[in-house]
Amino acid sequence: MRARQVVHGFQRLLPQCSQVIREGKESSISAPDLVVGDVVHIKSGERVPADLRLLHCIQLRLEASSITGESEPVEYQSEEVSERFSVFEARNVAFNGSLCVEGEVIRVGENTVIGQTAKLTTGQEPNGSRLEAQIRKYVKFLIIMACSVASIIFIFGGFVHHWKDVTHLLANGFLVCAIGMVPCGLPATVTSILTLVARRLANRNVYVKRLDICEALGQVSIIASDKTGTLTRNEMTVTGLWNFDGFINGYPQSEHQLTLNSFGSEGIPATPTTAPPWTLRSIGGNRFPHPISDILTCMSVCNTAVLNLEDEDKTTEIKKEEHRKVSRADSLKAVLWAQSSLRGEPKHFNVSTINEEEETIKSPISSDTIEKGIENSQQKKQHRPIANKRSIKMSQKHSTAIGTPSEVAILNYAATLINVHKCRQEYEDVAFEIPFNSKRKWHLKIIRMGVQGEEAEYRLFIKGASEVLAKMCSQILTKNGIKEFGRNKGIEELEAAYTEFANGGHRVIGFAQTTFRAPVDIEFSLDVGNVPLNGLIFLGVCAIMDPPREKTKEAINSCKTAGIKVFMVTGDHQLTACAIARQIGLIDENGGKIEIKNGGGKNNLPEEEGKPWEFDPKNDWAVVQGQQISRLTAEQWDQLILKKNSVVFARTTPEQKLFIVEQCQKRKQIIAMTGDGVNDAPALKKAEIGIAMGSGSEVAKQAADIVLIILSIDLGTEIFPGISLANEKPEGDVMARPPRAVNKVLISNGLLAYSYIYTGQIQSLGCFLAYCYVFWCKGINILDLPFSALNCWKKGGDIFKSNGLEFSVEQQLLIGRQATSAWQMGIV
Structure with missing residues (x-):
């Protein structure tokens, strides 16, 4: 009973939540609270919480081997099929427990990014723990010794008794000797001690899946940790913008005078300029000049987060059509189509198609409130670059957003300035979308704007890593119009802005767009090559701040004192990662600014690849970009892993994370890998100890070591001394001792x-x-x-x-x- 309570206690540490659309609003609820008729939104890396009829999906692939017996992920669809097909053949029902390996993809099978990541994860041999290997070795030795000694005694007894009563000799000689030499209490003692350790970790919100992993924790020599959500709070806020005309600290002004902080090479603000009236553009209820209006539009439209409006004081009756989540427009259209049993998809839906009477919902903010002037939120007249770590607190009293932290931060920033719902309604006809992933590093959405005959006008919005977007752009939008963009034509200004932001610990997200004409019925596909990814117009960037956790610096110092090396492995830019690393004490605060000497520009914005570089022997830390990992020699890896106490790996892909773990293991290092995303799964499974965040994806949690095995055993004379040793308080200097040597065995x-x-x-x-x-x-x-x-x-x-x-x-x-x-x- 006690062991069962421990198991239930661990299970409570991992609540399962689902994103549900109820009454036009998307919210997060516990999976057991789902009811028949709920509309559920599943994302990549999540398990399906119930049997779901698919209403809308784009090349969705589910892994349901435990239900269907198919070992490979299968593509599912939302179209209606004939009744002669069984529920297993229809491919439009997602079964409870299935794993969503990808949705809204541009490639299928192993060619998809998630498919490649899944292949990296599933293609690995199961890792046996060091404790298991040592016990197996010890047991083999004891079996050989016991059988040898027992055989000698049996043979000697046979000669003495002239081989009479052999059965008696076998029972009282051979078996007694063999059993007597085997420590029968070892499994019970080891299991009990590890169970106590697992329960202690559970009290500290650490969920242990395998008991034998507890022993390996004492041998960890390297901790490779993700940055976002692990070393930082994962509470992101947009603190400012940059475009070709200068910095904007906090929020821009609307309609009147737009003051831009244009900084020269010495950081001195130039004279504020006034935006010409003909550049003002109405967007979401307010008017902003180019390119501010375009950046806010891209923030609102090219965003998967959902904004729910709330207000305690003001409520206004609005039709559900106005409150429809435009970012999920196609999904909700499919929902209404299914519920009204209509053939085809109407252009507009009314709530009466469901309940035969017009329903209304309460919106917390009135139109006047949404379309208010931005003067009330103007910043102080003293302007400076955002890289000076000035904290801008955004008021979220009237809105809550659901989505990834960075998407939520961007959407909240835009919602403070404009009516996001109106903006999304203007761009609701989504023709094509490519979601963000850690390998592409960008999110693209194509909107169908207007139809003229057989052709239509399309507008492409894209956001992502600014250095990646810069390679796709040949023009840049300014307050005075469009200009050429390239080396000596805006790249240097972008590099300077990026450096300023990143050295302050900010994540930088770039925005770009373009407009083109194409046939109305065109089916966009990267494989076909009809998606324009070159010649785009660069708009600007935003700075997102994710502050470190309060006790991160203390934990880093404890690891250093214990002789444990800490590696930061992140997908963020090198400058951003280094700024956070300085703040948490991972690298020297007095080490100066990091400059990436790789190619023509110090921030690696152009496409040229630079020369190999060497580590500074004066520092006990190093910084490595993802694209430089493949060029490191064996000697450089030795220097990096064996001689450096801290290493920052920036802009890494899932394959590179896995490669880092393998290089550490080749050098006899015991590595503990932490992560929470699907892209962390290969490295989590490869590492000796995989640690997944409780709020992470199901794929990461399954790849990590998070199942608890408990044996309820009471062997009295052997188990209680072991438990007493386990309950003994540790010495005061236990964290000042180095990790146990790799060659140190259990016995x-x-x-x-x-x-x-x-x-x-x-x-x-x-x-x-x-x-x-x-x-x-x-x-x-x-x-x-x-x-x-x-x-x-x-x-x-x-x-x-x-x-x-x-x-x-x-x-x-x-x-x-x-x-x-x-x-x-x-x-x-």
């Missing part, structure tokens, strides 16, 4: 010699003396005992004579039992 040769030669011989001698003492007390000469068991000391035996005394068979059996009891008491 050393010295311990074996002590147990079987020194302690074992003393214990055997004591038992033998206790055995002989019984015969001595009965007046029997010990020298008369050898080989007497051949004729005496058994039923039907002869009378035994010693020291002039005669002992009957009954007396012999009684004395023999007493001597055997004395032997057993000596063992205990």
